[in-house]
Amino acid sequence: MTAQQIIFLIVAAFVLGSGVMVVTARNLVHAALWLVSTLFGVAVIYALLNANFIAVVQVVVYIGAIAILFIFAVMLTRRDMRDSGPQMNSNWWLGALVAALVFVGLVFLLQGWSGFTGTAADLPSGFEPISLLGEALVSPEAYVLPFEVASVLLLAALVGAVYVAFNKK
Amino acid sequence: MTTELLIWLIPLPPVLAFFLIVLFTNKSRAASHTVAVGAAFLSWLGAMIVFVRALGVEHLAEHPFASAIDWLPTGDTFLQIGVLIDPLSAITLFFVAWCVLMIFIYSVGYHNFGQPEGDHDHAGLPPHGATVHGHAVPSVEPMYSRFFAFIGLFAFGMLTLVVSDNVLTMFVGWEIMGLCSYLLIGFWYGKESARNAAIKAFMTTRIGDVFMLLGIAFLYSVTGSLSFEKIFSEEVLHALASVPTGVFGLSAAGLIGLLLFIGTIGKSAQFPLHVWLPDAMEGPTPVSAMIHAATMVSAGVYAVIRMFPIISLDEKTMTIVAFIGAFTAIFAATIAVAQNDIKRVLAYSTISQLGFMIAALGIGAYVAATFHLVTHAFFKALLFLGSGSVIHGMEHGVLHTGNHKVDPQDMFNMGGLKDKMPKTFWTFLIGGFALSGFPLVTAGFWSKDEILADAWAHGHTIVFFTLAIAAFLTAFYTMRQITLTFFGEPRTEEAKHAHETPWTMTTPLIVLSVFAVGFGWVGMPHWITGGLVENWFHHFVGSMLHEHSEELAFNLVPLATSLIVALGGLAAGYFTYRNVQSPAEDKLQIPVLKNKWYVDELYNVVFIKPAVWFSEVFVSQWMDKGLIDGILHLFGPATGGVGSGIRNYFDLPVINRFFGDGSADVTWWFGKNLRPIQTGRIQQYLLLTLIVLFVVGGLLYFLLMA
């Protein structure tokens, strides 16, 4: 077992543990903070995958914006923040069963795939994923259209969110 | 900008103006006419640039400005859409652009822009005037913007036709103009006469268009192309001339030429199909000018000139063309003599002058016909706009006296307008003289003289004499018109109060009168200038033909003839009508002329009555009501019996009870029982979805694997 594998296992355990806390924590602010730690762990996973840019963007976007938004939303709906009632549905066991089935099904499907246990090739020397990514995002032959559509989607979401949440006097 | 691109752009501003006005600016009069006149100006500017550049090109006929792109796929090949500027289209573009711009500007004044809204004007009727501080003043046209939209489209049609490089786009422009003439002749659709005239114009020209389309189809089937460049090449022309058709012993070229020429007969109002044009006077006067001078009828002649290489291949066709042209020239001239409506005289004069051009083409005088087309466009536009100005002035008088029974278009109600409307008078006089062919100074003289000279020189004596007489009549009725309108004393109270029109109307008159005089000089035969200046026009347009036509030598007979008929006609007209005060004193009010040789009546008896009889009595009464309805009435009860049987024994019990109500019951039952599933709880839905997905997915997986 190499050092990398050990790190992976530690991080994966951290991610999964935090993830479980996200969905089980009674206090929603704690759940959101556990989400932060999950996301941070996922960022480390990205770094392990040599995707530095994605890792940093994960921290900037998820922790810097999305998690903060969640915490804000929790605080703005404060009445239920310290809700002492159950945080789960009555049929939570069914949800758990389905989620477990999803996991088992996914793994079952994946292990039939030939590339399942494949290992990664070494990165070519002088490999600059950022510039490649940048070019892929703005190149007309590649992904400029989805990229622009995503930006339009963001704008629409911005307008929509302001409109929906705006307190009409 | 390359010249080719510019040519592409020339027709576009008016059509853009059309859409702009229709879609956006139709609420604002000022915006509408600004857009329309601006568009006309842009087209004019483009046309002038192209024209000047065309002048600078040596051998323009061999190396025209041309550009084409693929348009309609026809199997493996494409029908092309393209533009072409050769000497002929350059010169046509020149006069079209000028006339269109002038007419657009004129329309602003003609429709009383700046005047108040009428007291009881309705859309679809000419404005009746408004009362301001107790005075009657002209009122603005209620459908002002609509008018500019339509003439914009009209100009687009004409410009498209002129710049197109193939018969198909030419035909498209041709048909756009057909539509616009319908819309504009019927512009005041509140008047029954205008409605009828619009329908008449549309239907009559349609006859010609159908034949023209046949000709185009035939041309395409024979040559496989519609581009001028292809069909006028030596080999294609040769092939066309040598293919027999078996129709009247004409060659393919002859038949195609004849069919296309029938289109022109309709569009340019030649003899059998001329009846629509006088009635088209129901439209506003700028429209008359547009149709009669700048665009539509010129388009007909332009088409014949354009198709001349094909038409001229067959002698028989040429003879027919010459005959119809000459006959129309004299026939319409005789009618014009007896008309009292100022615009109608001009309408018949137009028919007659177009006859001149057609006759000239029929005898092979290509350059002379083109020359006359251009000069005629200028002076006839001038005359129409002038007559519109006169009518406008008279309407002013009518508004003043309030006597709406007086027809402001009847020349016998006028008289003495010379002093009331000096600018209109002088420009009208110039136009009239140009029409009559007043020697040496006017453009009309040079072009008409060239036609006569051509006819004489090539031995077409009959044509020559016919046209000479027609020219005499032309001078006569023109002078009659001028005398009755402008000279003498005012014959009515209204004429006394006639008033000069605003600058928007007089400026175009002045500009056009410059051309009515000046344009003749570019086509002076070289013997008059002693060879100092070459006959530029002959040189320029004559280069279009494969064998360059020789310029004619000086010949005294046609020159003397044109001098005599012009001056004689003018003199006769003036002296005859100098003292005529009322229609009763007019000795030329011969019924047969007054009634246009009874052609309308003849058509009425020969075509319309039988058609009405056929539809009303034969089809409607006998066939439809008698035969078909009878059969149907038989079917009715029988079907009714069967139907009620089916209804009672099949429809009600089976369809309604079992299928209709039954399915509703079943659906209702299901709905009632499935209702608890729809809890409105999103997580339950999701859970259910996933479970179903698992069951179905698992089943599929194992079934497919097995």
Next chain:
Amino acid sequence: MIPQSWYLILAAALFGIGMFGVLTRRNMIAILLGVELMLNAVNINLVSFWRYSDVLNMSGQVFSVIVFAVTAAEVSVGLALVISAYRRRNTVIANDLDMLKF
């Protein structure tokens, strides 16, 4: 070296946890938290597929970037809806908002 299966199993597990959250939490914000976990699982998959196939082909990273954008949009609108619902109905419990039934 780490075989790809580790990443895929991690992603699948995270996805399952997220789905459990979505299916069982009563609070709408908590449901959205679960959605976030699921989206992250997807992103792990995307990036690992990028790393384990041709690294010169950036499709995996590009799509994960687009997932970021979509997530941001989803969260902003979703939370705006939650707050709006809270203002109107005074609750953030998903099962209390069941007006859309028969």
Next chain:
Amino acid sequence: MSFWNDPLKVAADWLEGIFTGWGMDAVLAHVLVAFLGVLLLIIILMVVDIFLVWIERKVVARFQDRLGPNRVGPFGLIQPFADIIKLIIKEDTTPGNADKVVYNLAPILSMMSVLILWAVVPLAPVMLGTDLNVGVLFLVAAGAIGTLAIIMGGWGSNNKFAMIGGFRQVAVMVSFEIPMLTMLMIPVIFSGSMNMNAIIAAQNPIPFWVLSPLGALIFLIAAIAELGRAPFDLAEGESELVSGFNIEYSGMKFGMFYAGELLHAFTFGGFWAILFFGGYRFFGLEQVSPFLAILILVIKAMLGYWVIMWVKYTMMRIRIDQMLAFNWKFLTPLAFALLLVTALMNALLSPAPTWLYALGMFLANVVTGWIALEIARSATKQERDRIEGPTKTAEAHH
């Protein structure tokens, strides 16, 4: 290679040699040495931080025409240590019903968000924590953790003032992150890299503040707002929120917030120097020795820190709505416009000679700034007329 030229490498090699000599595994030794390096950096930073307290207090005193600490040690140099002792021996209170984990985690995270920044700070050409190829983005990512720390502190205290302070600070940080991120792109455009070292290397011979003075200014403003210092110190707002998000903290926990803020300010001064003033570069002096390079960087960072202090002690606090309006209606559009202008000019001028490139960039910045100021001026005038209009007429009425 000598200690003089590459001290870190030499020291690390020596230490690794010692560890392996003890019979330790080579990989483990490497990791251990790396950890020791991190520890060393943190210790140095903490020491610097202690002196920053002294500097801050001295500078504010001079600004306010006072002497500042002058009793403990020469020039009061020992004063911060006295402070620390006071903070440590103070009672560590925790509010009732506070969310203890969150409450205690917040100051640590706050300090961490600052320390983590130094991972990408190039102290010298050969001395930096990690040569990350997305170093610039890392800056923002660490800022995100700082935001989290403040909201955790605000919420965990179970105090309304703390909560409001936290809210305010987060609103400010989240919104000022946008112009800051945008301005970070300007050195990236010029250098074509997000790597800190590459950015510094690209500032030869022209530092980026010449190419983009407006960019440097906007970055500074956004940085001050990120720091939450005056005039953007609404989260603390002594007069209204009685210290804001850290109201319930006492003892060393408060000390960590406080020290974190000072170090953060110093760090941003450093980043300002790196991104716009050439970092450790000073007429080739940095090539002589890494120690000189560090000295240069520290001096430049101190200058930036001094500017930040200068602003803090001369400007008054502005209202939250004004601040957010200033960001969203002025700074963000201006930043976007400047980014566009810079990118366009860069594309346009890249074939031009250097002097023309620099001149064009400079002028483009000046023109953009001038246009923005004109627009702002006319908007302000309208606003003022709208508000003061009735007052004036009322005065006229009297």
